[in-house]
Amino acid sequence: KNLSKLSGEIEMPLVPVLAEMEYAGVKLDVENLKSYANELRGKIIVVEKQIYQYAGFEFNIASPKQMGEVLFDRMKIISNPKKTKTGQYATGEPELLKLKDKHGIIDEILEYRGLQKLLNTYVEALPKLVNQKTEKVHTSFNQAIAATGRLSSSNPNLQNIPIRTIEGREIRKAFIPSNNDGVIFSADYSQIELRLMAHMSKDENMLNAFVNGEDIHTATAAKIFNLELGEVSRDMRSRAKSANFGIIYGISSFGLAQNIGIKRSEAKELIDNYFKTYPKIREYMNKQIAFARENMWVETINGRRRYLPDINSRNAIVRGVAERNAINAPIQGSAADIIKIAMINIYKKLLNENYKSKMILQVHDELVFDVQKDEIEQLKAMVTYEMENAVNLSIPLTVDSGMGGDWLEAH
DNA sequence: CCTGACTCGC
């Protein structure tokens, strides 16, 4: 019954919505990307030379295998380098960051990798995918791939456009309105996964923080470090934020220590304090695991199931993965359910109220619109309402939004 | 054509 409801009321009605989004497409500022490509190529050549200088010879910087051999066999910048499961030297970002102060070459490698990634994956690739007839990029939104019920996006993937670095943000500027007098509007859920954790666990302390409209990471820090809200330092907030995210993923003290860069014992203490602050979250996590052991599946607020055949495995590592899935899937999946409902309702209104504006992208907790300027006020109110009221939880869902001449400005 | 390492997003 639940599954036919999920199918009939969410997944099937979503099909034409996604089809229209794919068909609408996104306009790209190709000229800007082309000049940015040249800028990146110039920077890459400089960094490349610097790396060869440090190494004393030329090699393929893009080959992790060669990079490992250069750093650890020939340059010997440290004695006991970490290896991957195949026995190759690990040269990924987390490893290189630990070696930053060992040699000047490390910063250059990180810089090179960052620039090359932007150039190859985005700046050069996106213009090639512009449709000649529509002069837009048309992604595919895949509805039946992710195990949790999320969408995925491919050819091109428009759900992983850079935003974190200054160089990356430049790429977002190329996503522009389809009309000269249009704007990009973006609306995103604030902390939807933590709100769902609060809702599903019914933890009073976390529910209260959201009901009172507090900054959840500051509120968490105040509680676990036993301070007033005003006394929370930047570092404390940052640690509490890591703890909040870690909780959603079922993190270990080892993983949290790694993430924040503290001792395992300190991470354990942080987690202990976390569960003292939010006792029902620990209860909820245990309940999810117990339910999964019994039924071999867990479910979202709309009855979407994730089957967990490994939940009773005798292999502790395999079982651990399934246990974290039992905790994470209902949270991540419920967030997916909610935004899908909002999308269906928004699409209906766009049609029924004869909007010219179009919904063009979904990025897990964000919806992006290609907007006709005279519709912006009405559209903003409508989208915010539909997102905030897609479902009724024990706490409010809140939406932040913005608009601008490109996707970066809208954020 | 496939896998692994790496890096981009939420």
Next chain:
DNA sequence: ATGCGAGTCAGGT
């Protein structure tokens, strides 16, 4: 020994 994806490149079959 923290969840969910996709794209690129190297290197092997």
